Amino acid sequence: MHSEGVASRSADPRDSRESRNGTPHLDAVSLAIIEQLQEDGRRPYAAIGKAVGLSEAAVRQRVQKLLDQGVMQIVAVTDPLTVGFRRQAMVGVNVEGSLDPVAEALTAMSEVEYVVMTAGSFDILAEVVCEDDDHLLDVINKRIRALPGVRSTESFVYLKLKKQTYMWGTR
Amino acid sequence: MHSEGVASRSADPRDSRESRNGTPHLDAVSLAIIEQLQEDGRRPYAAIGKAVGLSEAAVRQRVQKLLDQGVMQIVAVTDPLTVGFRRQAMVGVNVEGSLDPVAEALTAMSEVEYVVMTAGSFDILAEVVCEDDDHLLDVINKRIRALPGVRSTESFVYLKLKKQTYMWGTR
DNA sequence: GATCCTTGCTGCGAAATCCGCAAGTTCCTG
DNA sequence: CAGGAACTTGCGGATTTCGCAGCAAGGATC
Structure with a gap:
């Protein structure tokens, strides 16, 4: 009313x-x-x-x-590919101990576009946007896996982006 | 030059x-x-x-x-939560046969914000934005799993969005 | 090398938009 | 009932947008 x-x-x-x-x-x-x-x-x-x-x-x-x-x-x-970022991946992270410090550390990385805590077989999902393979490898193996509390990670390298909308509420 | x-x-x-x-x-x-x-x-x-x-x-x-x-x-x-979409999830999809039809079908769903083909233990990752639990359940179990070619799915329900940027190239 | 053509940039008025402000109204709350 | 919040109307002035004409650079063709 x-x-x-x-x-x-x-x-x-x-x-x-x-x-x-x-x-x-x-x-x-x-x-x-x-x-x-x-x-x-x-x-x-x-x-x-x-x-x-x-x-x-x-x-x-x-x-x-x-x-x-x-x-x-x-x-x-923009479409990251067009702007020169050729490698992207979603990284599933499993954490031992509290999630917050890990989430904060991921948030602080400029290559990380998206951080979300989830229920399921991953504790955190993080989207990584990189310029090339070397860069991606570096971020995942040297920086993310090195974070204290990170037990394991699993990567899903993007092959093709099919949809990307920003139309919440516009349906 | x-x-x-x-x-x-x-x-x-x-x-x-x-x-x-x-x-x-x-x-x-x-x-x-x-x-x-x-x-x-x-x-x-x-x-x-x-x-x-x-x-x-x-x-x-x-x-x-x-x-x-x-x-x-x-x-x-916007932050979807603020706009009234209380349940979000990332859904990993495994497909038998060709990926394209499944990807297209996912793209056509208004609740699906994001579709990407990946290398790794999932063939496709799709982000789903829903209004409540019922809605989410309906989309995942009734609509996505019902697609021809979908072998299995795994869901990661969002608990907390920590970072969401749109700053590619701005670092 | 002269010409043509396309592309991108500049400069400039005219039209539209943005912005702040003030006065008055309605509705809700304490 | 007083106070607050949000909205409307109306108003200029500053700013921005827009369309167009002109010009310079680069490429292609003959």
């Missing part, structure tokens, strides 16, 4: 509650704004406002807030 | 050659433009031009071409 439509005047951008990790919930209007910017990160505020039923100024304020809160970022994304 | 500096007038944006898959190579200036837009996808062309040593119009043309060619896209990216 707190939002009878996308253009409802009483919609609260933060939707009162907060989720467990402290990140704010988003109402339908902010979702719609994000979807607009997922289609085109440079779309003008007025056009977004027309699409979601808000004034240009309001959209501007919302976008700024979403960016400040870190809920969303507007960036250029 | 075809590029003695970032601001060189004779730098060829396509760098003459093409890579094996037909995607054009990028010269240093285009790389620099991409880096600027990776920091802020809405940065004005004039500011980028100042940073990379090009006129505003030239930057505009280059960016447009990069977008048209599909080398880069400017989009809003």
Whole structure:
């Protein structure tokens, strides 16, 4: 009952509650704004406002807030291959002891694009982006396996990237 | 000798050659433009031009071409959790027969964000983004495992996303 | 080597957008 | 009821975007 439509005047951008990790919930209007910017990160505020039923100024304020809160970022994304990174791999890591130090160390590596803790036969999955085979080998064998707490790793070298989307909420 | 500096007038944006898959190579200036837009996808062309040593119009043309060619896209990216997708998983898939049909089928699913063919103990890795446990269960057990050619799957449910970057080339 | 053609860059107005601000309204909360 | 938050409308001025004409460099052709 707190939002009878996308253009409802009483919609609260933060939707009162907060989720467990402290990140704010988003109402339908902010979702719609994000979807607009997922289609085109440079779309003008007025056009977004027309699409979601808000004034240009309001959209501007919302976008700024979403960016400040870190809920969303507007960036250029590329196919790594095109930009000169020819070897990528997903690395499954098994850890003994606490996961956090290992995850932190992985996060600190510039070659590591993606770090996620998982349930399953790996404790951590990390995506590595490298310039060539030597570089990849170096990162996996010399740096990741050398981290204290790392019991074992398994690598999945990328052969072909088939899909890469950034369209959460746009379906 | 075809590029003695970032601001060189004779730098060829396509760098003459093409890579094996037909995607054009990028010269240093285009790389620099991409880096600027990776920091802020809405940065004005004039500011980028100042940073990379090009006129505003030239930057505009280059960016447009990069977008048209599909080398880069400017989009809003979010943490899926914040946008209401509470369950994510990486799914390793083993296939009997040819990989392509399976990869295509995965690519066609809206819940699948990421599909990559790999070397290693999985043939394909797919990242799945779902709203809740039921949704995730449905996608993995009913839809992915049901695909013809899928021999087995193994799931890694995400517990915590530690890092997510889009900064290829920005190091 | 002269010519043609393509590509990329510059420079420049005109149009559109962004940005900050102020006043007024509505709704919710303490 | 007072206070706060969010939105709207309206407004200029600064900035940015956009389209176009002109020019220079490089390659291809004859």
